[in-house]
Amino acid sequence: MILILAETGTEAAKQGFFETFGVNWPFFIAQLINFVVVLFVLKKFAFTPIQGILEERRNRIAQGEAKLVEIEQQLADSEKEKAALLEKANADAQRLIAEARDSAQALGDKKAQEATAQAQTILSKAQEAARAERAAMSAELKQEFGRLVVATTSKVTGKTLDDADQQRINSEAVASVEA
Amino acid sequence: MTFFSRLFPLLVALFASISSASAAGGHQLPLYAESPFEGTFFSWVSNSMIMVWLAAALIILFCRAATKKLSLVPQGAQNFAEWLIESLYDFFGNILGEHLVKRTFWFFGATFMLILTVNYLGLIPGVGTLGTTDSHGHFKGLLRGGNADLNMTAAMAITFFALWIFWSFSEIGAKNFFAHIFAPKGKFSGVMKVGMVVIFFLVGILEIVSIFIRPVALSFRLFGNIYGGEQTLEGLMALVPQSIAFLPALPFYFMELLVGLVQALVFTLLCAVFLALMCDHGDEEHH
Numbered sequence: 001m002i003l004i005l006a007e008t009g010t011e012a013a014k015q016g017f018f019e020t021f022g023v024n025w026p027f028f029i030a031q032l033i034n035f036v037v038v039l040f041v042l043k044k045f046a047f048t049p050i051q052g053i054l055e056e057r058r059n060r061i062a063q064g065e066a067k068l069v070e071i072e073q074q075l076a077d078s079e080k081e082k083a084a085l086l087e088k089a090n091a092d093a094q095r096l097i098a099e100a101r102d103s104a105q106a107l108g109d110k111k112a113q114e115a116t117a118q119a120q121t122i123l124s125k126a127q128e129a130a131r132a133e134r135a136a137m138s139a140e141l142k143q144e145f146g147r148l149v150v151a152t153t154s155k156v157t158g159k160t161l162d163d164a165d166q167q168r169i170n171s172e173a174v175a176s177v178e179a
Numbered sequence: 180m181t182f183f184s185r186l187f188p189l190l191v192a193l194f195a196s197i198s199s200a201s202a203a204g205g206h207q208l209p210l211y212a213e214s215p216f217e218g219t220f221f222s223w224v225s226n227s228m229i230m231v232w233l234a235a236a237l238i239i240l241f242c243r244a245a246t247k248k249l250s251l252v253p254q255g256a257q258n259f260a261e262w263l264i265e266s267l268y269d270f271f272g273n274i275l276g277e278h279l280v281k282r283t284f285w286f287f288g289a290t291f292m293l294i295l296t297v298n299y300l301g302l303i304p305g306v307g308t309l310g311t312t313d314s315h316g317h318f319k320g321l322l323r324g325g326n327a328d329l330n331m332t333a334a335m336a337i338t339f340f341a342l343w344i345f346w347s348f349s350e351i352g353a354k355n356f357f358a359h360i361f362a363p364k365g366k367f368s369g370v371m372k373v374g375m376v377v378i379f380f381l382v383g384i385l386e387i388v389s390i391f392i393r394p395v396a397l398s399f400r401l402f403g404n405i406y407g408g409e410q411t412l413e414g415l416m417a418l419v420p421q422s423i424a425f426l427p428a429l430p431f432y433f434m435e436l437l438v439g440l441v442q443a444l445v446f447t448l449l450c451a452v453f454l455a456l457m458c459d460h461g462d463e464e465h466h
Binding site: 020027 | 210211212213222227235242245246251253260261264288293328331335337338
């Protein structure tokens with residue numbers, strides 16, 4: 001390689017520089033135009049569209065990322081909202097249960113009171129009825145007892161008792177029974 | 180160390196024999212491109228130009244196929260084109276910065292793709308070996324590696340030079356452009372300042388010289404590497420009988436594949452670095 005370059009240098013020194021390397025205007029200008037045309041064509045048909053699509057994809061990814069953040073935020077918000085709603089619903093349910101329990105308790109108490117009152121009324125009525133029945137029975141018994149005493153007295157004494165005697169004997173007999 | 184001390188004389192001997200074999204026997208790849216149509220209307224078409232056209236046509240056809248039905252979910256050629264362009268965009272973006280790469284990528288991307296394709300097309304058997312020999316025994320190749328022609332590499336370097344001046348002026352302005360070259364770097368006062376102004380003015384003149392040398396260096400670096408590679412392959416083939424001529428050149432083909440890629444990278448990378456060095460201030464302002 002060194003020797004090739006050395007040979008080249010010697011050759012260049014012997015001839016003119018441009019002649020040695022074949023640099024001439026027609027070739028140079030043609031290559032220059034070639035290069036510029038290639039640059040222009042590649043810029044227009046390769047780099048611009050491909051960079052455009054890369055940029056579009058980059059933007060879409062950025063938008064996607066932004067949307068993802070937004071969605072995550074919305075999800076977090078909705079989670080919070082859901083938790084708050086659940087909490088509220090739970091509190092409402094607890095309150096309703098408590099209210100229902102209180103209401104049931106009150107109703108139960110009321111019904112119990114009513115039942116007690118009814119039972120009391122029934123009891124007092126029964127007592128009243130029993131008392132009346134007892135009094136009636138007692139009166140009837142006294143009347144029967146008096147009649148028996150009068151009858152017995154009349155049979156024992158062999159005399160007919162008048163109304164005053166019957167009344168007196170009857171009263172005494174009843175008094176002695178009551179005593 | 181011993182290995183290299185043994186290998187070096189062998190390599191020197193090998194290249195010396197290649198050189199002498201190329202010079203003495205067979206045809207030697209000339210330093211310059213020639214027109215296969217000399218004496219006709221198309222005498223301005225050189226054999227290297229045909230290769231550049233072929234490479235350009237291949238790239239354009241591929242790009243048309245890749246961009247024919249662009250979709251957001253890429254497939255086939257579009258997928259490969261997007262991978263290539265995005266990789267190159269990121270690569271040059273790291274050197275140039277976000278603002279500058281957006282503006283200049285079309286140049287660097289296209290130049291890289293063209294140099295790479297031209298380099299690889301130059302390795303196809305027949306390029307540089309198929310041709311005609313005139314009555315004086317002068318061999319004229321029908322095809323020649325595009326970058327083995329100084330006209331092509333100079334055209335690319337000079338196009339970049341013109342664009343470099345345009346981009347630099349439009350990015351940082353004429354004042355900053357010349358300040359970047361001539362103004363003293365750092366803060367000085369008194370006699371020191373006067374001394375530094377003189378020194379940096381002289382450094383600026385050197386910088387101007389180096390700026391004008393850049394396209395020359397870019398042209399010759401690419402041309403020298405590609406021409407040297409082709410010359411090496413031809414020389415190696417001339418070392419052995421024609422029936423097995425491919426054999427010694429075969430390992431060097433793999434090296435040339437690497438060289439083709441490296442040279443495309445070096446050319447575009449250096450262009451990007453030159454631009455970034457000048458537009459550094461401008462880029463900071465944009466940020």
